[in-house]
Amino acid sequence: QRELSVIAGLATLDSEHVQVADSLEIPAKSASTVAGGVTIALPLADLVDLDVELARLRKELANAQKMADSTAARLANPGFVNNAPENVIAGARQQLAEWQAKQTQIEERLATLEG
Incomplete structure (x- = not known):
């Protein structure tokens, strides 16, 4: 106090x-x-328009999911994994981890706002 x-x-x-x-x-x-x-x-209820913020977060989540899926598909492609330089593969793995972490963060924010 x-x-x-x-x-x-x-x-x-x-x-x-x-x-x-x-x-x-x-x-x-x-x-x-x-x-x-x-x-x-x-x-946050009185500070932001929750419907607008929820829509923005859902759009951001969809994009993160799309990017994670695309990166995962590239890493699952034997042609890519067998022919790409190791640093490119490592970069793709790092990107995948970052997109997955972003998904988790967005899902947590959505859960908080939908709470």
Whole structure:
């Protein structure tokens, strides 16, 4: 409670919009993170148009899935794997891992917003 005004100032919020508690129930449709043992939750319902944001994330997810599928298909092609230089194959594997990680991140954001 003592640091409430400092936290609010850093976040450029009025202290009436900041809640400090020993335990925090994270509201649905909120972004949250833990930093330095402190849980921070930001309710998004009043800040963004959720329908627009959900549509944007779904489109982004579809693109990530398409790119991951394309890269996986290339890596499953024996002609590519047998003929491409090792650094190209390694690059494709790295791309696949990155697209899969992006998919996971987007799915987590969607789950949070749909919550």
